[in-house]
Amino acid sequence: MKNSFDEKILDEAKDWLAVKRNVILATVIQTWGSSPRPIGSKMIINDKGDFSGSVTGGCVETAVVRESLNLLKENKNFKKIEFKVSNESAWEFGLACGGEVSIFLEQIN
Amino acid sequence: MKKKLLNKIIENKEKKIEFAIITNLKNGESCIFEKNTPLDKNFEKYKDKIFSQFNKKNNGIIEGTEIFVETYIRPIKIIIVGAVHIAQYLVDFAKNLNFEILIIDPRGYFASKKRFPKVKIINKWPKEAFNEITTDQNTALIALTHDPKIDDPALQHAIKNNFFYIGALGSKKTHSNRCDRLKKNGFTNEQIIKIYGPIGIKLGGRSAPEIALSIMAQLVSVVYKK
Incomplete structure (x- = not known):
């Protein structure tokens, strides 16, 4: 049986847009190995650097915020980013559990 | 987007x-x-x-x-019979878990909008209430009144319609009496055993929020077993 557990991240994105923030939506689109969160997991980031939700268990969120702010700065609409444990910066924002995750960033506008 | x-x-x-x-x-x-x-x-x-x-x-x-x-996908529907104290906490948990909630209680002073804002309440006896709602194998029933007049008809409906989870509040003795009444009404042991009674997993706590948590934990574990 499947349930529709939903973390209301999109509802929160709507609230942020209502107070005129620029909002980036990050969604887990692919996982390999023991990546901690399933496909479809979401996180939102705004131009102030606030974030809500999660795409891993706290392993790569800092980097996702940084990438999102860059996307806004460059005024691009979307970007795909990947995190692997073999990444050189793994000690800082790789997945300690050895998984890999692919995340799609998109501006809501 | x-x-x-x-x-x-x-x-x-x-x-x-x-x-x-x-x-x-x-x-x-x-x-x-x-x-x-x-x-x-x-x-x-x-x-x-x-x-x-x-x-x-x-x-x-x-x-x-x-x-x-x-x-x-459409959220799983949970029907709570009995707008009691535990139900108030169940509503909070269920919202966070994105279940669709509905409360049945013919006693108006329990099932008031003031006690349950933003929840659909049906102020009717279960038999009439179930005529108004669609239920299926993705529906759960949580019976909380431990009053046979209110709980029993709801439990019977849930058994007949193969709800994926059926739980009833009450002590072992209350539950055993309940099972006897269902037997007398023609239900088989196989059907009766599907009722989780006494409801909830054993946490040890007896306060309303703790009982609500133990019920929710049991219900979610059943979701993933089926």
Whole structure:
């Protein structure tokens, strides 16, 4: 049986847009190995650097915020980013559990 | 994603419609897919694959493409019989877990809007109340009144309609009496054993929020067993 557990991240994105923030939506689109969160997991980031939700268990969120702010700065609409444990910066924002995750960033506008 | 699309997604979620969000990862375009609505023409060539992914309720990138599909299924419905103290905490837990909640209680002073804001309440006896709502194998029943006049008809309805979870509050003795009454009404042992009674997993706590937590934990564990 499947349930529709939903973390209301999109509802929160709507609230942020209502107070005129620029909002980036990050969604887990692919996982390999023991990546901690399933496909479809979401996180939102705004131009102030606030974030809500999660795409891993706290392993790569800092980097996702940084990438999102860059996307806004460059005024691009979307970007795909990947995190692997073999990444050189793994000690800082790789997945300690050895998984890999692919995340799609998109501006809501 | 366009703001308009975001609003439509939230609207669909509130309406409890089954749908999917389709995103082209190559150009960032996205749209909503619903079963009986024509598909956005930009995604036309992936139609069959999107349809099959949607039917399987799978999330992910369609193999060999750059199309990402995320399906939203209808929330599981939980019917609570008895607008009692525990029910107030159950409503909070259920909201966070995205279950759809409905409360039945013929006693108006219990089932008031003041005690349960934003929850659908049916101020009727279970028999009449069930005529107003659709239930199926994805429905759960939590019976909390331990008054046979109110709980029993609801339990009987749930057994007959194969609810995936049926729980009833009350001590071992109360539950054993309940089982006897069901037997007298022609229910088999096999049917009766499906009722979780006394309801909830053993946590040890006896306060209303703790009992609500133990019920919710049991219900979620059953979701994943089936």
